[in-house]
């Protein structure tokens with residue numbers, strides 16, 4: 255049976271006009287143990303109906319707080335519930351769940367590709383790898399609609415500034431004026447970034463269409479299908 259945990263919301267903040275972060279701590283002594291890349295389902299009742307939408311953990315297991323990020327979806331149950339939460343509210347979550355996790359026991363050079371809130375599990379993995387230390391080549395290809403939709407951007411820019419072996423590339427589908435970076439879908443840029451290297455693992459998170467397309471792109475670029483990790 256999936257374990258169930260009670261979390262207390264410590265604070266929330268808007269990371270973009272449409273995406274809110276919720277930072278929580280465990281209630282009681284048992285911490286929520288998880289691996290970077292995993293998710294939880296938040297369990298609540300709305301208008302008498304039980305709901306259990308899934309949210310990836312954006313924090314790393316080493317962080318003090320458990321963080322999730324949620325996209326605002328006007329009128330949808332999870333949005334109505336989450337946007338009604340205030341500091342001190344308690345949430346019941348089931349988890350950890352999911353098969354997206356870092357290859358073990360020794361992670362290898364990695365290509366991370368995310369779009370939308372798919373950046374959450376990828377951020378968890380990158381934070382965990384950085385905290386672990388050691389040299390490890392990492393490339394992050396992050397797709398979003400426009401500049402306002404990017405979350406954790408400053409964190410990744412700073413990481414790329416500090417670590418020579420971390421390459422960060424953003425691709426926007428509908429950039430606002432002033433954008434000089436890459437434009438289009440991440441799928442269209444992945445082949446260039448990914449140019450088949452053996453010994454590289456790829457981690458994909460985001461819309462199902464992106465994940466499906468990317469698997470094809472990476473396999474065509476010579477990636478071993480067994481080295482491509484994603485959540486179905």
Ligand SMILES: Cc1cc2nc3c(=O)[nH]c(=O)nc-3n(C[C@H](O)[C@H](O)[C@H](O)COP(=O)(O)OP(=O)(O)OC[C@H]3O[C@@H](n4cnc5c(N)ncnc54)[C@H](O)[C@@H]3O)c2cc1C
Nearest residue numbers: 307308309310323324325327328329330331332333371374
């Ligand atoms: C493994 C996994 C990880 C995920 N991680 C994240 C994450 O980190 N962040 C994130 O934001 N999302 C994440 N998602 C996606 C998230 O779980 C879904 O978007 C989830 O369905 C949101 O629930 P919802 O209630 O907002 O909307 P929905 O699932 O679209 O709606 C649920 C029900 O409400 C109805 N409904 C929908 N919209 C309305 C409306 N406007 N008015 C009235 N009724 C409506 C629907 O018809 C449906 O019956 C993840 C999904 C998976 C599978």
